[in-house]
Amino acid sequence: MPRYSAFDRFTIKAAVKAAELVMAPANRREVFEQFVLTVTAVTDLSEHMRRITFHAPELASFSVTGPDEYFGLLMATGRELVMPADDRINVRTSLRAMPEDVRPDLRWYTIRAHRPSVAEIDVDFVVHGDAGPGTRWARRAIAGDQAGFRAGGSAYRPPSEGPVLLVADETALPALAAILEVETRPAQVFAEVPDESYRVDLDVEWVYRFSGKPGSAVLKVLRDKALSTVEYGWACGESGLATGVRRHLVKERGVDRKAVMFSGYWKAGSARM
Ligand SMILES: Cc1cc2nc3c(=O)[nH]c(=O)nc-3n(C[C@H](O)[C@H](O)[C@H](O)COP(=O)(O)OP(=O)(O)OC[C@H]3O[C@@H](n4cnc5c(N)ncnc54)[C@H](O)[C@@H]3O)c2cc1C
Numbered sequence: 001m002p003r004y005s006a007f008d009r010f011t012i013k014a015a016v017k018a019a020e021l022v023m024a025p026a027n028r029r030e031v032f033e034q035f036v037l038t039v040t041a042v043t044d045l046s047e048h049m050r051r052i053t054f055h056a057p058e059l060a061s062f063s064v065t066g067p068d069e070y071f072g073l074l075m076a077t078g079r080e081l082v083m084p085a086d087d088r089i090n091v092r093t094s095l096r097a098m099p100e101d102v103r104p105d106l107r108w109y110t111i112r113a114h115r116p117s118v119a120e121i122d123v124d125f126v127v128h129g130d131a132g133p134g135t136r137w138a139r140r141a142i143a144g145d146q147a148g149f150r151a152g153g154s155a156y157r158p159p160s161e162g163p164v165l166l167v168a169d170e171t172a173l174p175a176l177a178a179i180l181e182v183e184t185r186p187a188q189v190f191a192e193v194p195d196e197s198y199r200v201d202l203d204v205e206w207v208y209r210f211s212g213k214p215g216s217a218v219l220k221v222l223r224d225k226a227l228s229t230v231e232y233g234w235a236c237g238e239s240g241l242a243t244g245v246r247r248h249l250v251k252e253r254g255v256d257r258k259a260v261m262f263s264g265y266w267k268a269g270s271a272r273m
Contacts, residue, residue, distance in 0.1 A: 001031060008089045023246075024232065024261040026155045027065035033058060034086040039145040040120065048170065048198050050125045050138050051112070056149060060119040066154030067182050068175035068236070069111045073123075074104040074148025075137045083148050091150045092273065104148060106273055107134035108265070112174040124174040132271055155234070155261050162231025163187065167218055167245045169237025170198045171265045177202055179234070188227060192218035192241060214268060215241030222248055232259050239264030 016028060037054035045051050072091055074083065082102040084094035095103055113122040125138035137147070156179050158164050163186040168176040170193045180189070180202065189204040192215065199206055207218045215238060222245065233255055235245035246262040249255040266272045 002086045004087065004089050012089045020258070022257055024234075024259055025157055026261065027153055027157050029065055029151060029153050031151070032086070032089060032091070033062060033149070033151040034083060034091075035149050036081065036083065037121075037147050037149045039141050039143050039147075041143060042141055045124065045200065046197065048126055048128075049173075049200065050127050050141075052123050052125060052138060052141055053120055054123065054147070054149075055118075055120050057119055058149075059114065059121055060116050062114070062116070062151070064111060064114055064154065066156050067178040068156045069114070069154040069178075070108050070152040070175075071111060072106050072148075072150035072152060073109050073134065073137075074106055074150060075133055076104055076147075077133075078102050081146050081148060084150075086150075105133035105137075106150070107132070108152060108272070109134070110172075110174040110178070112178060126170050155236070155263055157261070158185065158232035158234075159259070161185070163229055164232045164234065165227065165230045165249070166190070166204075167192070167222075167233075167235040167237070167241070169193065169214060169241050169265075171238070172236035173200055173202065175236060176204070180204075186228070188230070190218050190221065192237070213240055214238030215244040219244050219248060223252070227253065230255050230259075233261070235260070235262040237265055239267040 035058040041053040043051045166189045192207040242262040
């Protein structure tokens with residue numbers, strides 16, 4: 001088990017406290033496990049979404065902290081995968097300390113399903129051409145390929161009672177699907193995707209973006225709707241969608257900002273490490 005320095009622990013605690021002043025609390029982990037994954041299956045769920053199944057012996061004892069558990073996928077840039085040191089809480093700090101020619105690329109993904117009995121996870125990747133290392137890696141992955149796993153945490157932590165409002169884009173559909181599998185509270189659920197071809201088998205209100213800015217279509221629907229009470233909001237996806245929905249809930253609907261979890265999963269026009 002890695003031993004983190006007192007400075008690392010202090011820094012992360014301060015960052016968590018600062019975040020909790022402006023948004024709902026997340027589920028945090030104490031130890032950020034790191035190990036190598038092997039691809040065991042690749043299945044196309046649609047023309048835009050590819051499910052990759054990974055195996056690692058460590059997944060048998062790994063525990064998720066919540067339904068929208070995410071992790072860092074470390075992808076080799078050279079011939080071999082070289083893993084970063086695991087003695088820092090912030091994996092980006094460990095990556096910066098590595099020589100550039102072996103430093104792996106890092107992108108964040110959701111664990112759509114975890115099967116400890118067979119030490120496997122499924123991860124659903126939105127494939128969006130060859131514009132970044134994540135989509136490039138997912139497009140070319142075949143059984144036997146390896147990648148690194150760095151534990152992250154999870155964000156979904158509603159109060160014990162009360163209705164929730166969930167908003168996702170295509171990259172947050174895996175998280176949304178996992179949340180809906182466990183959620184029993186009354187839920188108003190919206191998914192904004194580019195067009196009908198991005199739909200998956202989920203009972204949600206589908207909103208199509210077509211050529212508009214991410215978030216603009218779902219914000220229009222939310223503004224035009226008589227929503228019932230919202231005790232907790234969760235909005236994840238493109239940065240403009242996540243911040244736009246958060247602003248709408250807090251400023252226009254009067255929801256407590258500490259009851260809204262929002263996360264920019266990607267940013268149109270910029271790489272997301
Ligand atoms: C907590 C968390 C959980 C996530 N879970 C998932 C998940 O389960 N499945 C999933 O597919 N993604 C998920 N994402 C989003 C994913 O990390 C980003 O989409 C990431 O940018 C992909 O990396 P990339 O290397 O393909 O592109 P980058 O190198 O980051 O970006 C290159 C270019 O592609 C654009 N781009 C990035 N993502 C998309 C996209 N989806 N559609 C169109 N253009 C894009 C960027 O704007 C940029 O112009 C998650 C992100 C976070 C933070």
